[in-house]
Amino acid sequence: MPEGKIMKALSGFYYVKTADDIYQCRGRGLFRKKKVTPLVGDNVVFDIQENKDGYITEIKERRNELKRPAVANIDQAIIVVSAKEPDFSTLLLDRFLILVETNDIEPIIFISKVDVLSSREFEAIQDYQTIYREIGYKVEMISVKDDRDLDQLSDYFTNRISVIAGQSGVGKSSLLNRLNSNLNIETNEISTSLGRGKHTTRHVELVDIYQGLVADTPGFSSLEFETLELEALASCFPEMKERQQDCKFRGCLHVKEPKCAIKQAVEANDIAKFRYEHYLQFYQEIQNRKPRY
Known part of the structure; x- marks a missing residue:
């Protein structure tokens, strides 16, 4: 069966591009059962029906999403x-x-x-x-x-x-x-x-x-950190990630801990103060996040 890349998703249809054409496809019901949704950018295998219509039968492993x-x-x-x-x-x-x-x-x-x-x-x-x-x-x-x-x-x-x-x-x-x-x-x-x-x-x-x-993509009005854990937040700030190992205590969260290399870098203007303030704001946001079950 042919393979291609999903170029557009619209109203339940997926437009899959191969080396020589574009095919309008739907997703198989098995994806819904597995709670998997085909995404734009996915590399897929599909079955061609009439008039260049088809069904996606397999989604190749994703590098990221x-x-x-x-x-x-x-x-x-x-x-x-x-x-x-x-x-x-x-x-x-x-x-x-x-x-x-x-x-x-x-x-x-x-x-x-x-x-x-x-x-x-x-x-x-x-x-x-x-x-x-x-x-x-x-x-x-x-x-x-x-x-x-x-x-x-x-x-x-x-x-x-x-x-x-x-x-x-x-x-x-x-x-x-x-x-x-x-x-x-x-x-x-x-x-x-x-x-x-x-x-x-x-x-x-x-x-x-x-x-x-x-x-x-559609514009955004807000972004929520739905799955990011507190322990991983500092690693998302490159200037903090490279200094984390210099903190005195392993597992330092750079908030109240003594001899924190991150806070020392902020005081020395090696880390922009507004970036650290954003870290603290995001920290509180994640800490106050309602648990999902």
């Missing part, structure tokens, strides 16, 4: 955050980074809408860019109106499968439309009353960008 957005086998996650409208938020950015880090996917940060900044605002965003780059993240400041900014992004996409994610209204669809003019992904302006965009994406789909594939 995300729940929101629902996509599998991703090489990297491109997190788009706006410099303005909506305002740049390190808290929201760090939430996305934690989600990506927990799934062992490489994160890349695009800061959009830098063309609307004043010189002082631009310098402030540059300072944040420096902080995140020193942590080890790849960070690009871009404007979808500037062809030079877009041309420098091509190497990020070539021969890679990427998920592009971010808060509604940060310009994800505008970016994809500029990178591939054939897409015509619909976008809406920022709602002045809500302070966020009304993103019209309703499904996940892999689209061609610079000889790679990118999953355009």
Whole structure:
């Protein structure tokens, strides 16, 4: 039976691409019984019926998967955050980074809408860019109106499968439309009353960008740490992970423990204070999370 990759999921149908065609498929009932849902990015085996319709019979083993957005086998996650409208938020950015880090996917940060900044605002965003780059993240400041900014992004996409994610209204669809003019992904302006965009994406789909594939996904309004455990949280902060072994006590959670290397690094400005404050906020959130049964 033929094999292919799920390129789009919409209304119970899965569009599977092979080397020479795309087939509209449904999932077998056995997946529902096993509580397994085919995801965009899955490599699958399928049985062709009439008129290029078929049924997915097997889902190959996944390298990784995300729940929101629902996509599998991703090489990297491109997190788009706006410099303005909506305002740049390190808290929201760090939430996305934690989600990506927990799934062992490489994160890349695009800061959009830098063309609307004043010189002082631009310098402030540059300072944040420096902080995140020193942590080890790849960070690009871009404007979808500037062809030079877009041309420098091509190497990020070539021969890679990427998920592009971010808060509604940060310009994800505008970016994809500029990178591939054939897409015509619909976008809406920022709602002045809500302070966020009304993103019209309703499904996940892999689209061609610079000889790679990118999953355009519905926008997010919040991210919850549903499965992340307290003991694993610090490892999702690269600058904390590399210092954990220097704490005096094994199993240090970097909150109240004495001789904590993380807290010492914060005091010495080797770890950005706002990053540690976000760690504490996420720590409390996970600690107060209602148990699931």
